[in-house]
Amino acid sequence: MPPRANREELIDGPKTFRKEDIINPSKVLGIKGISDQHPWYIIVDNKVYDIKDFVSDHxxxxxxxxxxxxxxxxxxxNFHPEGTIEILANYYVGDISREDIITSTEGFTQELREYKELFKKSNYFESxxxxxAQKVxxxxxxxxxxxxxxxxxxxxxxxVILSAAIMGLFWQQCGWLSHDFLHHQVFKNRKYNDLMGDFLGGICLGFAPTWWKDKHNTHHAAPNVHGQDPDIDTHPLLTWSEHALFDLFNPEMAKANANDFPPWFxxxxxxxxxxxxxxxxxxxxxxxxxxxxxFVLPDGQNxxxxxxxxxxSLTEQLSIAMHYVWYFYIFSFISSWKLMVTFFFASQVICGILLALVFALNHNGMAILTEEEAREMDFFVEQxxxxxxxxxxxxxxxxxxxxxxxxxxxxxxxxxxxxxPRHVFHKVQPIIQTLCEKHKIPYCKTTFYGGTKDVFNRLGQVSASSRKIA
Structure with a gap:
């Protein structure tokens, strides 16, 4: 697919970019962060793409x-199927200069790429x-x-409480299954995965798949990056790093956030x-x-x-509606309004704890990176x-x-x-651990108790820092 010919950058042919023009846009363009007044550049295979006009179609x-x-x-x-590069070609604007060409990373990343090809040949990516079927x-x-x-x-x-507890477990397990389908682990045809996401995530669980994708895909792209990862953007309900404390004790930031939560809270x-x-x-x-x-309402993303x-999609909106139809219908099997309230809160709270317990163990209490640190770090090492x-x-x-x-x-x-697919994780885990140990990359493996203890220790450290700063 040929690159767009009407782009300002291509009037005189593709440009040649210095790496610092892309990696440090604030230094070269005189801006901080993303601005609508400037191109939105990314680099893939030493080719530069301006994706500003692509974001809405992504x-x-x-x-x-x-x-x-x-x-x-x-x-x-890592996130796209083969052939997607042809779509990105529409937004090609130039190449990295010869002296700045980013070579294939030696060591950990290169070996990881080779293992990925080996896993493909071993059909590990075939679910x-x-x-x-038996999981569903x-x-x-x-x-x-x-x-x-x-x-x-x-x-x-x-x-009623026993039924609510089992319902909470059902929702938790639906969350894991919809996660697999929406990561396209099951079918090669992504439409089938999305339909199962609507069923398991929307109808069964009550979570909008598109809301989940928007949140979860960002987490995968920038795990534990302060200011980017939505999974750690829970301040002040839960604060995972000292970075968030600057907003709390900086008078200007506190004033800017005054409409969110009162300082005492x-x-x-x-x-x-x-x-x-x-x-x-x-x-x-x-x-x-x-x-x-x-999120699925007409103005939900304003x-x-x-x-x-x-x-x-209308299918997604209907899936959320159908969830509450069946959920509130089963309330008719409960004899009193007090027991209905009990069932509602017990099922919701138990599910929340069962889901969040696992979520918290995945990343909370691990390293928190600034955007600058993440920009300089190898993608796979960051993961x-x-x-x-x-x-x-x-x-x-x-x-x-x-x-x-x-x-x-x-x-x-x-x-x-x-x-x-999740059913082959146990096969690749020892390979990845050995590879990390070979290249001296910290690899965290612990028990459920050990992980929970790490989470509490981190929360306690941030609380102590808050008291010290105050």
Whole structure:
């Protein structure tokens, strides 16, 4: 596909760029951050692309903004199927100059690329349809058990709470399965994956797949990068690094954020976040449900730049509506309004804790990077040092951890190969760990207890820093 001929940069042919023109746009263009007044450059295979006009058509949404001003070669091939480079060719504007050519990284990254090709030849990226079929069926059985208990014991407090707990588990497991489909791990045809995402994520779980993609894809592109990763942008409810404290104690920033939370509330949440941790996790699902609903409404993305908004299909909107139809319908099996309220809050809170417990173990408490640090760091190294794998204390019970965490306990491997089906993670994990040890790259593998302890330690450190600064 030929590059666009009407671009200002191509009037006199493709330009030659110095790397510093791309990597340090604020230095060369005299701006800080992304500006509509300047090109939005990325580098892939030493070719420069201005993607400003492409963002609105990008299927992954605004995640692409996290790589403006970067060499995005590995990120690009990690997130896109073969052939996508032909689409990007429409936005080609020039090449990196000979003296600045970015060569194939030696060592860790080069070996990782070679292993990826080896995994392809070994058919590791070919999913087992039978595996995922039984996973979907097992999830629906969990739902049926919950509803059956509610039908038979909807007039009993214990029965209502038991049903709510099983429903929370059903939602958690649907979250892991929809995650797999929306990462396109299962089918080669992405439309089939998206339809299963609408079913498992929308109808079953009540989370909008497009909202999830917008949030989760950005997390994958910039894990634990302060100011970019939405998964750590939870201040002041939970504050994961001292970076966020500057906003709290900087008078100008505090004034700018005055409409968000009052200062007394912010300081209380930061200083006592180890005590608030589990109550906040319990409210996570309710928060995500509201975010999903607002995201799929006609004006749900008004806070985003116009060219970074993602299209919402009618199928997705209907899937969210259908979730609440069946969910509130089963309330008819409950004998009193008090038990209905009990079921509602118990199911929501239990699911929130079950989901967030695993989410927190994946990255929280690991290294937090500034945007400048992330820009200078190798893409694959960034994925490794910000992630954490979880193993069972007793190796014989590893299958329980794998099931409960939905394969996300192999978080490092998942971030290195997002399209790799979860049923082969255990095969690649020892290879990746050995490779990291060979190149002296920190590889975090711990137990569920050890990871949770690390999370609490990090929260406590930030709280202590807050008190010291105050």
């Amino acid at each position: 299927p992954g949404g605004a995640v692409i903004l996290t790589h403006i001003g970067k060499d995005s070669t590995d990120a690009f091939y 087992s349809k039978l595996y995922y 069926i097992h999830n629906l059985i969990i739902w049926a058990i919950s509803v059956t208990i509610l039908v038979k014991f909807g007039d009993n407090l214990f029965g 912010t300081r209380f949440m930061v200083e006592y976040q180890t005590l608030n941790y589990f109550p906040i996790l319990g409210l996570a699902r309710i928060s995500w449900c509201f975010q999903s609903i607002f 806070g985003k730049p116009a060219n970074a908004r993602m299209p919402i 490794v040092i910000t992630g954490r794998d979880i193993i069972a204390l007793n190796p014989k019970l590893q299958f329980v951890v794998d099931w409960f965490c939905g394969g996300l306990n192999y978080q490092i491997e998942h971030h290195l190969f997002p399209a790799l």
